[in-house]
Amino acid sequence: MTTLHRRDFIKTAGLAFGSVLLFPSCLKQTGSYRFFTAEEALCVIALCEQIIPKDQSPGATDAGVIHYIDRQLSGVFQYDQETYRNGIKNLQNYCRIKSGKNFESLTAIEQIKVMKLMESTQIGEKDWSPGHPSDFFNLILSHTMQGFYGSPIHGGNKDFMSFEMLRIDYPLVIGQNRYRT
Amino acid sequence: MANKHVNAIVIGAGAGGGIVAKELAINGISVVLFERGEWPNYDEHPNDELISQRTEVLGSPFGPDHLRNPRVVTYKGGSKQIVTPIRGGYSNNAACVGSGTVSYGAMAWRFMEEDFKLKTTYGSVEGSTLDDWPISYEELEPYYEKAEWEIGVSGDDTQNPFAPPRKKKQPMPPFEYNQEAKVLYEASKRLGLHPFPIPMLRNSVPYNNRAGCIRNRTCCGFACPVDAKNGTQNTVIPIAIQSGNCELRTGSKVVEIMIDDQGKATGVKYFDQNDKPQIQTADLVVVSGAAIETARLLLNSKSKLFQNGAGNNFDWVGRNLMGHAYTGAYGLFDYDILDFSGPGATVAWCDFNHHNPGIIGGGLLANEFNRMPYLYTNIRPPQSARWGKGHKDFQRSMYHRTAQVVGPIQELPMFESRVTVDPEVKDFWSIPVASMSGERHHLDHEHCKFLSSKAESILKEAGAYQTWQSVGGQGGPSGGQHQNGTARMGNDKKTSVVNKFGQVHEIDNLFIADGSIMLNGGGFNPALTIMALGFWVGGHLAKNFSGTKFK
Numbered sequence: 001m002t003t004l005h006r007r008d009f010i011k012t013a014g015l016a017f018g019s020v021l022l023f024p025s026c027l028k029q030t031g032s033y034r035f036f037t038a039e040e041a042l043c044v045i046a047l048c049e050q051i052i053p054k055d056q057s058p059g060a061t062d063a064g065v066i067h068y069i070d071r072q073l074s075g076v077f078q079y080d081q082e083t084y085r086n087g088i089k090n091l092q093n094y095c096r097i098k099s100g101k102n103f104e105s106l107t108a109i110e111q112i113k114v115m116k117l118m119e120s121t122q123i124g125e126k127d128w129s130p131g132h133p134s135d136f137f138n139l140i141l142s143h144t145m146q147g148f149y150g151s152p153i154h155g156g157n158k159d160f161m162s163f164e165m166l167r168i169d170y171p172l173v174i175g176q177n178r179y180r181t
Numbered sequence: 182m183a184n185k186h187v188n189a190i191v192i193g194a195g196a197g198g199g200i201v202a203k204e205l206a207i208n209g210i211s212v213v214l215f216e217r218g219e220w221p222n223y224d225e226h227p228n229d230e231l232i233s234q235r236t237e238v239l240g241s242p243f244g245p246d247h248l249r250n251p252r253v254v255t256y257k258g259g260s261k262q263i264v265t266p267i268r269g270g271y272s273n274n275a276a277c278v279g280s281g282t283v284s285y286g287a288m289a290w291r292f293m294e295e296d297f298k299l300k301t302t303y304g305s306v307e308g309s310t311l312d313d314w315p316i317s318y319e320e321l322e323p324y325y326e327k328a329e330w331e332i333g334v335s336g337d338d339t340q341n342p343f344a345p346p347r348k349k350k351q352p353m354p355p356f357e358y359n360q361e362a363k364v365l366y367e368a369s370k371r372l373g374l375h376p377f378p379i380p381m382l383r384n385s386v387p388y389n390n391r392a393g394c395i396r397n398r399t400c401c402g403f404a405c406p407v408d409a410k411n412g413t414q415n416t417v418i419p420i421a422i423q424s425g426n427c428e429l430r431t432g433s434k435v436v437e438i439m440i441d442d443q444g445k446a447t448g449v450k451y452f453d454q455n456d457k458p459q460i461q462t463a464d465l466v467v468v469s470g471a472a473i474e475t476a477r478l479l480l481n482s483k484s485k486l487f488q489n490g491a492g493n494n495f496d497w498v499g500r501n502l503m504g505h506a507y508t509g510a511y512g513l514f515d516y517d518i519l520d521f522s523g524p525g526a527t528v529a530w531c532d533f534n535h536h537n538p539g540i541i542g543g544g545l546l547a548n549e550f551n552r553m554p555y556l557y558t559n560i561r562p563p564q565s566a567r568w569g570k571g572h573k574d575f576q577r578s579m580y581h582r583t584a585q586v587v588g589p590i591q592e593l594p595m596f597e598s599r600v601t602v603d604p605e606v607k608d609f610w611s612i613p614v615a616s617m618s619g620e621r622h623h624l625d626h627e628h629c630k631f632l633s634s635k636a637e638s639i640l641k642e643a644g645a646y647q648t649w650q651s652v653g654g655q656g657g658p659s660g661g662q663h664q665n666g667t668a669r670m671g672n673d674k675k676t677s678v679v680n681k682f683g684q685v686h687e688i689d690n691l692f693i694a695d696g697s698i699m700l701n702g703g704g705f706n707p708a709l710t711i712m713a714l715g716f717w718v719g720g721h722l723a724k725n726f727s728g729t730k731f732k
Contacts, residue, residue: 051568076239141568149554150231166554166580
């Protein structure tokens, strides 16, 4: 029996399959998420975009808020995973029953209408279980704000977009305020 | 290998403990200074609001580790919740060398004479354990002066007609007003008030071989990148270490004070940097863990003569937990009133500390530290849109145009507002954790309404086109970064925990030097008072303790 050493294996595999062997996993990584399924992400992106919509300055989608939320849910915010999973499921069910469409497929006006119902808990228990729609709403509201206005190192606020909108110096130049007139 | 016996153990390298360690060490007393955290890292999170002492949603940059240090909060009605440093209600201060003095806003207030004698000034208040301190302002005054000169304060008290008497001026000139403060200064003058520059534990000019302040935008809640903010980590602790008599032991979690059957403290049990249980013996133990952890440590230190915890035979340990309800008002202006030079807070008023009819204590007012982008999303006039186009328009157009005047109210001590140890919840090292419970006194909210209305009147006079109040002081439990009161000083062992020198009643060689021993938190940020108490207790020990016993 011959022993195949790791180094030899990689060399051989590389010769035999080129980069194809290694590439698919990288490809799969692009555009996918740590926590959300692709379907869930569509719903979350739509919610975030209504919380901070694009106008003359970028909105939540441009700033990559989904990546902030996705990353934190697989780390610091692990305890919020259930609320998201159930919240998205409940929201989609509600929208499908009421209008035959997923949340992200509704018009902006319809989306805002549903979100106002969530915010004010006007969606009852029989249409939303487990959890309360306002709990999910308030959670994604604060996470969206964090992702949009927090530091880009956490996944959102791409290129300090919100700092530009707020007219704050970015990146922070230590001490520059001292020389202002 | 067993640790070498030392003269003194100081637990907690913050505002109180760092100073006590230095006072002992320079007087030839050998000290082990315990700190559960590590040296702070100055440039890890310089511009990261979400990991700062102002918004700890993603992490607590100055400790403690949020995965290992839970606490319990019991709300009105009895619902109990486990909290961590990155979730609301934890009352996180910090856990690092310097503790809160690394990242604080660094206001350097002396309490007023009345703050030391609330009962004499106002009489008894129903439902409150309010009382006079066993020491007066006059007695503490020289120690305030030491704190101002050794740690480093910029200010000019001569501009504050309500300032208590002092012998020596503050060592550095005051900071100049920023744009917001200039507008508020003029307006308040027209109202007959007495604005003056906020005293700060920051260098307005180079001091103590360190740089002057560079007006960094992110100051309060962050470590200073040029080390111009003065805490115990860059002043007294290095001096203590350089004396050769002080060993700083970081990453070491003290979990119990050992007390023998004669009622004498013999040392402490702790977990070292590798989480291994260790023992350190000493002739003297000083606790400086801040109001919540100090109370927890005393309660977890049970012995034959103190079966309910060290110094707790009369059930006063952990009682009277206070902090500061912040209260004030906002104003919207039709021009950019903010210039974002750091730290933002530069002007204050003491017109509402004491001698206002119907108000017990009161509080200072000041313009606020620079608003951070995420925190600003919660600053809105009533009935504003929380999200959507309305949110964004407001955020974009008003971020530079919102001024805020705010202050800490003197909270009234409450016997049932307290720290206990939870019978079930344990930390990473299997030690019962602190549990906070109880309500604020109903008058706190009334006092907050008073202070907020004054803040609003200044903003109106300054030309704000819209103003609104944010009124604090309801609910509980109290605590927060200004936590105090849980091991109060007193002459009677039946109604207090320590005597006027911070010495625990009935345990001669156990002392406390932090905010716990205060009888009330004043209407002021408490850091300078905690430092003064550190010098007071430390000075007493250095004078009266020789070798292994009291002189």
